Amino acid sequence: MSFPKVLPVFCVAFFVCFGCASDRYPVNPNVMVADRDTVSSQPVELPGNYNIENYRKLTLATLPGPIVSDAFDDANLRYMSLRLQSELFKVKRFSVAALHGTDSTVLQTLEDLGEVEMAQQERPTKIDLLASWNTTIHPESYNYGRTTEITFVCSINLTCKDLRTGQIRLSKDLDIRVKRTQIRDSTGMMISGGFEYNSDAAVQGLMQDIATQAAIRIANEIGNEYPIGGRVTGVLGTELMAMDKGAEQGIEKGTQMVVYTSVGGIDLPLANAYASPSSNTAQLSVYRWNDDNKYVRKIQKQIEADPNWLKNHELYAVSCGMAVPPRWQRKRMYLPTSRD
Helix, strand or coil: CCCCCEEEECCCHHHHEECCCCCCCCCCCCCCCCCCCHCCCCCCCCCCCCCHHHHCCCEEEEEEEEEEECCCCCHHHHHHHHHHHHHHHCCCEEEEEECCCCHHHHHHHHHHCCCCEEECCCCCCCEEEEEEEEEEEEEEEEEEEEEEEEEEEEEEEEEEEEEECCEEEEEEEEEEEEEEEEEEECCCEEEEEEEECHHHHHHHHHHHHHHHHHHHHHHHHHHCCCCCEEEEEEECCCCCEEECHHHHHHHCCCCCEEEEEECCCEEEEEEEEEEEEECEEEEEEEEECCCCCCCHHHHHHHHHHHCCCHCCCCCCCEECCEEECEEEEECHHCCCCCCC
């Protein structure tokens, strides 16, 4: 199976999330959405950072550094670090391996962390990318009479390194803000409702919200460096196509794709499509062809005229960006809970 030549790598600013933007669940302002309407308003073009690595699942090792906070003890901060790594596993674009900050006893207490494997450090060649970060969490309180609003600011210094080339692919400071409210009694001395620091359930809920927000932001930055690609394995006219990648490789429902081919060594973007995935394959519904290009018009006519066109030619598809896992779309704390 041959693939087009590797092109220069640039960062794509898209984060694909089909159907998750609504009045009830607005999108975090730090995560840009590229749905069908957004893609349709732009030329049919390939993302600047696509290359042959798009066609395989990558192993992402996580190496979280210490979390510094004067508001929470080490146990709760460790819990947040583990939750963050478990949330990253939901990004099927990567196989996530925990290198540090894990132990099997603690991992077993987190039921959805079972598939995060502890990487074997004696086999580093199996790891493609290393994501490391340092974290600080501090509260900012604002009093409004008997109500106190606390904004927990989580600052992450993220670095992602390609272990095969030794290249730092990105280095970025991320800020995540999650709010909680406290209500005091008439004396102003006792907390009568809302968030309490001495409540294990309240603190763990906060840690989960911070971890999910952080995972979304980290996935946004890393995932868009590595869009998901696949080979088109079937065509039905010029409107429906099949691709050899699905949900297990990171394709979510509504992921915006660019269908392209290689002509004379030149990768030619043909059309925009959105994906409907099964486990390891996806159906692509093409909704716009690149008709302004005369070469694309010729190929479109050939496909329409010849049902067996694909037997003698090759088609590929690559995502415009990374899709949000459905379990994140449904989380209210995915919303802009800050003044960012």
